[in-house]
Every structure is written in structure tokens, then in C-alpha cells.
Amino acid sequence: MRRVASEMARRLAREAEAVCRHYLSNGCRRGRYWVVGDCRNAPGRSLFVRLSQSPKGPAGKWTDAATGEHGDLLDIIKTSCGLVDFRDVLEEARRFLNMPRSDPRPVGADRLLRQSGSVESARRLFTMSQPIGRTVAQIYLRQRGIKPIRDDGALRFHARCYYRPNLNSPPLFWPAMIARVTDLKGHFTGVHRTWLHPSGQGKAPVETPRRAMGDLLGNAVRFGSVDDVLVAGEGIETMLSLRCVLRSMPMVAALSANHLAALLLPLSLRRLYIARDADAAGMSAAMALTSRAEAVGIEVFILSPKFEDFNADLCKLDAELFRAALQDQLAPRDIVQLRP
Numbered sequence: 298m299r300r301v302a303s304e305m306a307r308r309l310a311r312e313a314e315a316v317c318r319h320y321l322s323n324g325c326r327r328g329r330y331w332v333v334g335d336c337r338n339a340p341g342r343s344l345f346v347r348l349s350q351s352p353k354g355p356a357g358k359w360t361d362a363a364t365g366e367h368g369d370l371l372d373i374i375k376t377s378c379g380l381v382d383f384r385d386v387l388e389e390a391r392r393f394l395n396m397p398r399s400d401p402r403p404v405g406a407d408r409l410l411r412q413s414g415s416v417e418s419a420r421r422l423f424t425m426s427q428p429i430g431r432t433v434a435q436i437y438l439r440q441r442g443i444k445p446i447r448d449d450g451a452l453r454f455h456a457r458c459y460y461r462p463n464l465n466s467p468p469l470f471w472p473a474m475i476a477r478v479t480d481l482k483g484h485f486t487g488v489h490r491t492w493l494h495p496s497g498q499g500k501a502p503v504e505t506p507r508r509a510m511g512d513l514l515g516n517a518v519r520f521g522s523v524d525d526v527l528v529a530g531e532g533i534e535t536m537l538s539l540r541c542v543l544r545s546m547p548m549v550a551a552l553s554a555n556h557l558a559a560l561l562l563p564l565s566l567r568r569l570y571i572a573r574d575a576d577a578a579g580m581s582a583a584m585a586l587t588s589r590a591e592a593v594g595i596e597v598f599i600l601s602p603k604f605e606d607f608n609a610d611l612c613k614l615d616a617e618l619f620r621a622a623l624q625d626q627l628a629p630r631d632i633v634q635l636r637p
Contacts (some may be wrong), residue, residue, distance in 0.1 A: 298380075301387065302371060302383070302387065303542065305307050305371060305387055305390050305391075306357065306369045306370060306371050308390075308394055309357055309370040309371065309374075309390060309393075309394070310312040310355060310356040310357030310369070311356070312371060312394070313331070313346065313347070313348045313349070313356045313357045314326065314331065314348050315368065316357075316373065316374075316393065316508050317333075317346050317348070317373075318331075319333035319376065319393065320338065320373055320374055320377040320378070321333045321336075321338050321344075321346070321543025322338060323338050323339065323340045324338075324344075324346075326348070326410065328345060328509075328510070328511075329348055329349055329351060329512075330345045330347060330348060330419065330514075331345070331346040331348055332344070332345055333346075335361060335363075336359075336361070336368075336372060336376035336377060337367075337376055337377060339345055341406050342553065342555050343361055343362050343363040343364075343555050343558075344359055344360070344361045344362070344363075345359060345360055345362065345514060346358075346359040346370075346373070347359070348489070350509045351512075353446075353512070353514075357369050357370045358374075359373065360514070360559070361583060362514075362555040362556065362558045362585070363555065363582075363585055364585070365559055365585070365588075365589065368512065369373075371386055371387075371390060374386055374389050374390055374393070380605065381447070381568060386541065387554055401487045415510075415511065415560050416487060416511045416512055417487060418510060418511075419478075419485075419486075419487045419488040419510040419511035420485055421597070422455065422458070422475060422488055422490075422510070423475055423477055423485070423572060425455065426453035426454055426455040427453060427454050427455075427456075427599060428453060428454070429448065429452045429453055429454050429474070430445070432452065432454040432456075432472075432501055433456075433472045433473040433493055433495060433496075433497040434452065434453075434473075434491075434492070434493065434497070435454075435497075436496070436498075436611075437474065437491075437493050437494075437497045437498075437499070437500075438474075438534070438537065439497075440497060440498055440499070441534050441538075441608055441611075441612065442538065442541075442608065442611045442612040443537045443538060443541060443608075443611070444535065444541060445533065446540050446541060446544065447520075448520055448537075449519070449520055449521060449522075451476055451477045451518050451519060451520055452474060452475070452476055452477075452518075452533075453474075453476075453477070453578065453585045454472070454473070454474060454475065455472070455473050455475050456472055457470040457471075457581075458470065458471060458472065458473035458475070458490060458492060460501070460503060462474075462503065462504055462505075462573070466618070467550055469503070470490040471493065471495075471501040471503065472491070472492070472493045472494075472495055472497075472501075473490045473491060473492045473493060473501075474491040474493060474533075475488050475489075475490055476488060476489040476490075476491075476518045476533055476550070476603065477518060477519075478509070478511060478512075478513055478516050478517065478518055478552075479516060479517070479518075479519055480515070480561070481561055481563050483519075484517045484518070485534065486511050486512040486513070487509060487510050487511020487512050487513055487516070488509070488510050488511060489505070489507065489508075489509045489510075489513075489518060489552050490508050490509075490510065491506060491507050491533070492506045492507075493506075501624075509552060510581070513552060513556055514556065514559055515556075515559055515560060515561040516552045516561070517529070517549035517550055517552070517556075517560060518536075518549065518550040519548075519549050520536060520537075520540055520545065520548045520549070520550075521545070521547030521548060521635035522547055523547045523549075523563050523565070523566065524547070524565060525565055525566060525567040525568060526546060526547065526566075526567070526568045526569075526570075526631065527546075527547055527548070527549065527562075527563070527566055527568075527569055527570070528546055528547070528548040528549075528569075528570040528572055528600070529548070529549050529557060529560055529570070529572065529586070530548070530549075530551070530557065530571070530572030530573070530574075530607070531551055531552065531553060531554055531556075531570055531572075531573075531574055531579065531582070531602075531606075532549065532550060532552070532574075532608070533550045533552070534606075534608040535550065535571070535572060535606045535607045535608050536548045536549070536572065536607075537608075538607045538608040538610070538611040539600075539607050539623075541611065542616075542619065542623065542635055542636060543623070543634050543635060544634075544636055545632050545634055545637075546570075548587070552633050553580065554574070554578035554579055554582040555578075555582065557571075557582040557586060558581070558582040558585035558586055560586060562589070562590060562593070562595065566590075566595050567595060567596065567633075568595065568596045568597075568598070568628065569586075569590050569595050569597050569598070570586065570597075570598045570599075570600050570627075571583045571586055571597065571599050572598065572600045572607055573599055573601060573602075573604075574602070574606045575601065575602050575604065575605050575606065575607065576605070579606075582600050587599065593610040596628075598626065598627070598628060600623065600626050601626070603622055610622065620635050623635060
């Protein structure tokens with residue numbers, strides 16, 4: 298039975314995207330992954346199914362960033378169909394593999410997705426961008442209450458960054474803030490783009506003004522070098538807001554609640570601050586990351602904003618109140634890091 302299951306899982310992996318489209322229809326493709334809420338096909342972005350072989354592992358393997366669960370496509374079929382007996386799971390897999398299928402995407406879409414989502418394309422975009430000083434991106438950050446601070450080269454600006462609403466739309470070009478994503482060793486793994494209004498007064502008027510490119514899972518935008526203390530949160534603006542008053546503390550922006558839950562932590566880490574957003578997804582991510590960190594002996598403190606996130610706190614509170622709210626949540630040994 299084990300040999301049959303292994304062979305069936307390999308055959309399903311060769312059809313990974315078709316499996317996901319059929320059994321996880323509430324999800325969608327994002328680069329090299331199918332993203333959905335969970336194995337039961339709930340809407341959301343917690344579960345990542347790898348669609349092709351990569352250095353991370355074989356196609357068909359999945360991870361639920363919210364729960365830490367993982368498995369293969371047989372598990373997806375079992376859970377999404379509500380099956381109990383494994384013989385029924387194998388029979389359903391055989392039925393699926395014998396079904397006729399057609400690719401719903403236009404000719405050349407795979408090549409376009411590989412090119413647009415690759416680490417190499419992300420690296421080229423970052424290299425082509427310029428330092429953020431005296432650009433529309435700096436105006437945008439000032440408008441969000443964030444004064445020029447040391448970003449350690451993680452942020453750049455591109456004056457005409459390519460934007461395509463979907464595969465069939467003509468390309469558009471908007472100014473964009475480009476953020477470098479790296480792994481624990483500092484190796485480049487991707488970029489995050491925030492398209493901006495040419496005036497810098499907010500984001501560009503497009504449907505999805507934030508998009509990532511490359512390999513994000515477990516990685517982050519990093520500000521400062523981590524030793525034994527780290528502040529981790531979701532958004533770039535959230536972490537830069539905290540960096541305005543905790544200027545020497547290393548910080549990372551995981552870019553979403555799901556990615557924060559799945560963030561890889563350095564072995565040297567002893568104390569972790571999780572800057573959560575004030576919503577259900579933010580709390581869920583904070584709890585998941587806390588559980589993982591405490592399991593390896595890391596002391597965890599959760600930083601909670603007074604409003605929806607720490608950028609909102611920075612904008613709505615005066616500087617003294619903002620620092621005071623943070624001071625009450627820091628370990629005594631780290632209060633000295635707060636600066637006026």
C-alpha cells in the first residue's frame with residue numbers, strides 16, 4: 298500500500314496545478330505556488346502548494362503557514378473530499394488522473410509566469426532601481442509619517458515599474474517602491490513592489506498596488522543585522538514606523554500575516570518582538586509564530602498597536618504618546634533603545 302501511495306503521489310505531483318484547480322478551487326496561482334485558505338478549500342491565503350520542482354522541494358508538497366501542517370496532494374484529496382478510508386482516497390486520485398483536462402491559461406502563460414515570478418527577474422528589477430532618497434517613494438513614506446531613516450539598502454525606487462492587471466491586459470507603468478527580500482543568510486530571494494501615485498500621495502490607483510516576486514515563504518525584508526533580538530511584523534510601513542523610535546533594533550517585514558506565521562528565525566535569536574496588526578489575521582499569525590519561537594526557547598513579546606497597525610499609531614499619536622505606548626510593552630533591558 299505504501300508503494301502504491303508513493304507512486305500515486307508522484308503522478309499527482311506531475312499534475313499539481315490541475316489537482317489544485319479541481320480540489321482547491323477557492324485558491325489561485327501565485328508564482329510557483331497555489332495559495333488557498335486550507336486543505337478543506339476555504340478561501341484565504343494560509344496554505345501554499347508548490348506547483349513545480351524547486352530548491353525548496355518537489356512539486357505537490359504543501360505547508361499551512363497558520364498551523365504548521367504539511368503534506369502531499371493525497372492529503373489534499375482526502376481532506377477536501379471528506380474521505381476517511383485511504384482506499385477511497387486512492388480511488389478518487391485514480392478517477393481524477395483519468396479525467397480529460399485542458400489548460401485554462403493562454404499559450405505562453407507558463408513561460409510568462411516563470412519569468413515574471415522568478416528570483417532572477419526580481420534581482421534584475423532591484424538592480425535597475427535607484428536609492429530611495431529624494432524620490433517619490435521617500436515622499437510617500439513622509440506622507441505616512443515616516444522620516445528618512447537607515448534602511449540598510451533594503452529599499453529602492455523605480456520610476457516606471459511594469460504593472461499588468463492580468464495576463465490579458467496591456468502593461469501599465471507606475472512609480473514603485475521596491476523592497477529587497479532575503480533569507481537568513483542574506484541571500485537575495487525576491488522583491489516586494491508597492492506601486493505609487495506619481496505625486497507620492499498614496500498608492501497608485503490600481504487593483505493590487507502591492508505584489509511580491511520571487512521566493513517569499515520564510516523570508517523577509519530586513520532592516521539591520523540580527524544577533525539575539527529581533528522585531529518582526531507584517532508590512533514595510535509598519536516596521537519602518539517602529540524603526541523611527543527603535544532605530545538600532547533589527548527588524549523584519551514578512552509582508553503578510555501568513556508569511557509572518559511562517560517566518561524562519563535565526564539560531565542565535567533569544568528574544569523576539571512580534572509587532573502584530575490589530576485584526577484577526579494579525580493575532581492568528583502572532584500566535585502561530587509565538588508557538589514556534591517558544592518551542593525552541595525564544596522569549597516572545599507581542600507588541601499591540603492602539604489603532605489598526607503601528608503606522609496608524611505613528612500618524613495618529615504624538616511622538617511622546619507613541620514612545621510611551623511602546624515602552625510599556627518592551628522588556629526592561631530594551632527600553633534604552635527608545636529614542637526621541
